[in-house]
Structure formats: C-alpha cells, structure tokens
Amino acid sequence: MDKPDCKYGLECYQKNPAHKEKYRHPEKPTASETTDKTKTDSTSPKKNDASAASKHRSASPDSSDVFESIKKCKRPPTPEKDHNNDEEKDESNQYYGMTRQRYTLPEVPMDAGMMSDIYDPQIEFSKKAEYKELCEDPKQFIKHKFLVDMPSCFESLWKFCVSKSGEKPEDVFDKFGLRLIGPFDVLAKKFEHAKMHEPGDYLRHWRFYYDPPEFQTVFVKKGTGVHYGYWRDQPDDTSGLMAVNDANKGCEFKLIGENAFDAVIHFLENEVVTTPFNKSQITSMKRSLEEWAKDHNIGLKGGDKLKARGKTVVCKTFHKAGIVVPFDRKKEVGYRELLESDANLKKILAKFDTIDNAPDKIEFDAAMSQLQPIVTAAFIAVDECDFGTALELAIDLFCHGTENLHKVAKPLFVTAYSMLQRPQFIAIMKSHLEDRRKGIDLDLLTK
Structure with missing residues (x-):
C-alpha cells in the first residue's frame, strides 16, 4: 500500500506507532552519507545557505520540548x-x-x-x-449557580443567626431539628472547600422530587421530607413568599408566610418536637425572632402579599400552590382551562404508573392516545397566547411523578416558560428531570 509522505519529513517528532504506520518517513542518512553530503554542500553557496538555516532551526527549542514544557505548566501568567x-x-x-x-x-x-x-x-x-x-461574593455566586436573586429577609435571617453564633451561624436552629441549607450553604462558605461541579448539579442541590422550578429549598426538618423554601412565580421575584412541602407525602405545597422569619416561626409552632427539656428554649428562640423582625421592620404573618398573589392565581394545579401568569380577564387571554378536569386527568395519568414506555410500547401508546388530545389542545392554546394552559399541564404531569411522563412534560415546560420569558426555570427544570432523585438526602455538593 502506497502511504502518503509525512509533512515533517526527517524532523518528525512523533513516537506514535500508528503515525509511523499511516505515513511514509524517509530513512535517516548514515554517518558516511552525511559526511559526503557535507563535503559536497561546502562547494555550493545555495547548499551552504540551506545548511545555515538548518543550523538555526536546531538551535531553537525542539517542538516536542515546547509541548512538554507547556503541558507541565501549572499556572498561566499573572491575570x-x-x-x-x-x-x-x-x-x-x-x-x-x-x-x-x-x-x-x-x-x-x-x-x-x-x-x-x-x-x-x-x-x-x-x-x-x-x-x-x-x-x-455570595450574592453573585447564588445568582450564577442557582439563577435567582434572594429576598432581603434571606440575608437578614443570616445576620440574626450570626448574632446568635458567630462561629457556626448555620447551626443556630440545629438543636430544634431545623437545618439551614441550599443558598445558606453559600453564606456558610461550604462551597469554598467543595470541588467544582457541572452547572446542573448546583440547580439540583437540595431539590426534592416534587419541587417545581418555582420553589427553592432553604430549610429542612432533619431526618424527614419536610422542607421550607422560597416560592417565586418569576425567576427575579424577591417578594420572599415561603412555602412548605413534605416530599414523603406527595406533591402538595402550602404557602405559609411572607418571609424567612415566618417560616422558622411556623416550624417552631408546628413541626418541632416539644419536650419538657426544650420547651423554654423554643419559646426563647421564637421571642428572639419576633424581636429581631420588629427591630428591622420585617412584618410577620401579615398575609398581605399572600392575599395579593391569591388574586392573580389562574388555577391551582396538582401542587395546590397555583400558577401565576399574565392574564387579561376582559379579553380572556393568557389562560384557558385544560381539555379535561383534574379528576379525569388523574385517571388518565394513573395508567402510566405501571408502564415502562420502552418494553411496554403498546400499552404506553394506548395510554398516550387518551393523553395526547389534552397535550395538543395545550399547544393550540399557546398558539393563541394562552401560555398558562401549557404550564398548568406541564406542572400536573410533573406532580404526578411518573418518570415516563418526563418526555411529555419537558416540551410543555420549555414552550410555556419560553413564552412567559422565564428562561431560568427552563434550566432548572431540565437539570431536575435529568437526575430527579427521591429520598431526603439531597446534599449533592458539600458532603
């Protein structure tokens, strides 16, 4: 087989046998041939010039040496x-x-x-x-890694914790069974000692199985699926609305307050295990939170923000927290009801629970024949500017929890969030569906 010539000729530095096999290399001259060639070249000016050029090349560092030198370089020049x-x-x-x-x-x-x-x-x-x-810069870290801005009460609660324990503020509520996690891990500087991860891992950090993109966990009740977090209808929403969910019980969320202080007090009043030994400590901590909130003009249990949001909710969805989208009630543009009621939709989705869409393709297609008209109607609604319909159906499919519906829900999410100009939620949703984990130990980064 006639092989092509190697473009480097005699100066080829390659040691790879595959390279030698692929390209033809000229044989190196023997010592006697080199001597004769040198004598002949000395009589020709043109040859002498070539010899000088070759000598100049040999004086410069060998390219393979440059390659190895750079590979060993651990640091670039000063930035x-x-x-x-x-x-x-x-x-x-x-x-x-x-x-x-x-x-x-x-x-x-x-x-x-x-x-x-x-x-x-x-x-x-x-x-x-x-x-x-x-x-x-914790604020910028959270913005870049979690794709959201934090409400003012987030930093205020951290300052409260620092005032209680300067050494480990993240453990102030630990004795009551409440753990600060998620973006609080950034303030606790846990990420400084953690290895770098892929972007999606940060979005999945402490994201429970039924957490929609609108929800971000910040507290967990130790050893349980009970977790509190911020609820955002828009990625840039900093209203500070708080919600709670028990991942072991299902997908339903309950909005319980207007700031992080409300959430901690809710935990102390409803979730903490009270004993004769900690009762006074619970009372003291609750009083300290209330006094701090009062001194810093943070309203507690006001309900004004929750009432205002309630007026803008267009439907409840399976998670019961509802969705908020732009809706013109006079023109009825922005949202329309699904083709089926919630009860009928749940019956249709229940058929997917025991189906694996790969080996059970016939059964999966049969179930999809009932679901497909609802999906098609949601996309038609999007074409007519009723973006909320696609979002409602996507959320319902997500909340049902069956993994073989992820491929059906994903395009609905992407379309709805794109039309609603909520691209951060697209990234969060995609990352979650790529590795949607059950259980309660979801600290993916700081172990």
Missing part, C-alpha cells in the same frame, strides 16, 4: 482585569459589576501537538480562578 468588557458596564446585565480575569495563553508552534492537550490545563485553571472569585 489582568479586562477593562473592555461591555457586560460588566451594563447595569441591566446580570454580569454587571463583576470583574473577569483574563489569562494570556502561551504561543505554541502548530506542530507542537494536540491543542486541547496544551490549553486544557490553562482553561481549567481559569475556571478555578473565576470560581474562587465567585465564592468571595
């Missing part, structure tokens, strides 16, 4: 701040105010080897440097 980044100057941009470090990569001969082998260590170092920079 410099990029002052020409428009994103950081635009106040409306999510990256406003964040300085990004830029690194100058070494100049590498094109024949030094695979570019990915050379640059990957440098890129990895750059990622770690940016991650470290994010860890130094």
Whole structure:
C-alpha cells in the first residue's frame, strides 16, 4: 500500500506507532552519507545557505520540548482585569459589576501537538480562578449557580443567626431539628472547600422530587421530607413568599408566610418536637425572632402579599400552590382551562404508573392516545397566547411523578416558560428531570 509522505519529513517528532504506520518517513542518512553530503554542500553557496538555516532551526527549542514544557505548566501568567468588557458596564446585565480575569495563553508552534492537550490545563485553571472569585461574593455566586436573586429577609435571617453564633451561624436552629441549607450553604462558605461541579448539579442541590422550578429549598426538618423554601412565580421575584412541602407525602405545597422569619416561626409552632427539656428554649428562640423582625421592620404573618398573589392565581394545579401568569380577564387571554378536569386527568395519568414506555410500547401508546388530545389542545392554546394552559399541564404531569411522563412534560415546560420569558426555570427544570432523585438526602455538593 502506497502511504502518503509525512509533512515533517526527517524532523518528525512523533513516537506514535500508528503515525509511523499511516505515513511514509524517509530513512535517516548514515554517518558516511552525511559526511559526503557535507563535503559536497561546502562547494555550493545555495547548499551552504540551506545548511545555515538548518543550523538555526536546531538551535531553537525542539517542538516536542515546547509541548512538554507547556503541558507541565501549572499556572498561566499573572491575570489582568479586562477593562473592555461591555457586560460588566451594563447595569441591566446580570454580569454587571463583576470583574473577569483574563489569562494570556502561551504561543505554541502548530506542530507542537494536540491543542486541547496544551490549553486544557490553562482553561481549567481559569475556571478555578473565576470560581474562587465567585465564592468571595455570595450574592453573585447564588445568582450564577442557582439563577435567582434572594429576598432581603434571606440575608437578614443570616445576620440574626450570626448574632446568635458567630462561629457556626448555620447551626443556630440545629438543636430544634431545623437545618439551614441550599443558598445558606453559600453564606456558610461550604462551597469554598467543595470541588467544582457541572452547572446542573448546583440547580439540583437540595431539590426534592416534587419541587417545581418555582420553589427553592432553604430549610429542612432533619431526618424527614419536610422542607421550607422560597416560592417565586418569576425567576427575579424577591417578594420572599415561603412555602412548605413534605416530599414523603406527595406533591402538595402550602404557602405559609411572607418571609424567612415566618417560616422558622411556623416550624417552631408546628413541626418541632416539644419536650419538657426544650420547651423554654423554643419559646426563647421564637421571642428572639419576633424581636429581631420588629427591630428591622420585617412584618410577620401579615398575609398581605399572600392575599395579593391569591388574586392573580389562574388555577391551582396538582401542587395546590397555583400558577401565576399574565392574564387579561376582559379579553380572556393568557389562560384557558385544560381539555379535561383534574379528576379525569388523574385517571388518565394513573395508567402510566405501571408502564415502562420502552418494553411496554403498546400499552404506553394506548395510554398516550387518551393523553395526547389534552397535550395538543395545550399547544393550540399557546398558539393563541394562552401560555398558562401549557404550564398548568406541564406542572400536573410533573406532580404526578411518573418518570415516563418526563418526555411529555419537558416540551410543555420549555414552550410555556419560553413564552412567559422565564428562561431560568427552563434550566432548572431540565437539570431536575435529568437526575430527579427521591429520598431526603439531597446534599449533592458539600458532603
């Protein structure tokens, strides 16, 4: 078989047998041939020039040496701040105010080897440097990793905990069985000592099986599925509405307050295990929370925000917390009811519980024949600007919990959230469906 010539000729540095097998390489001249060639070249000016050029090449570092030198490089040159980044100057941009470090990569001969082998260590170092920079700014870390802004009561509760225990504020409520988690892990600096993860892992951190994208867990009752968190109808919602769910009982959520203090007090009044030994401690902690809230103008159990939201809910959905979408009641644009009632929809979805859509394709298709008209009607509603209908159906499929309905729910979620301009919820939902875990130990990052 006639092999092509290697473009590097005698100077080929490759040691790979596969390369030798694929390309033809000229044989190296013997010592006597080299001597004769040198004598002949000395009589020709043109040959002398070539010899000088060859000598100049040999004086420079071998490309393989450059390759190895760069691969061993652990750190790039000192980073410099990029002052020409428009994103950081635009106040409306999510990256406003964040300085990004830029690194100058070494100049590498094109024949030094695979570019990915050379640059990957440098890129990895750059990622770690940016991650470290994010860890130094909890607010920006939460924004970038969890895709949301936190309400003011979040930071205020943390300050309360610091006032109680400067060494470990995250453990202030631990003796009552309440644990601060999720974004509180950022304030506790737990991420500084955790390894870097893929973006989706941060979105799944303490995300329980029935938690929709609108919900973000911040407290858990130790050893149970009871968890409290913020409820957001929009990704940028900082109203501070709190909800609670018991993942071991099902998908239903209950809105219980207007800020994080309401949630802790709700726990102390309804969930904590009271004994003669801790009763006075519970009373004292509750009084401290109320006094702190009063001193910092934080309203407790007001209900005004909950009432205002209740007027904008267009339907309850299976999780009972309802959904809020833009709805013109006069023109009846923004939402329409599903093709089937909740009761009938639950009967249809129950047929999927014992079906695996791969081996049981016939049974799955039969069940889908009843569900498909409802799905089609929801997409038609989207075409006519009733975006809430697709979101309601997506939430209902998600809350039903059967994994073989994920592929049916996913396009409904994407369409609804896209039309409602809630892209952060798309990312959260996709990450959750990729690895939707049951159970109560969902600390994915800080173990």
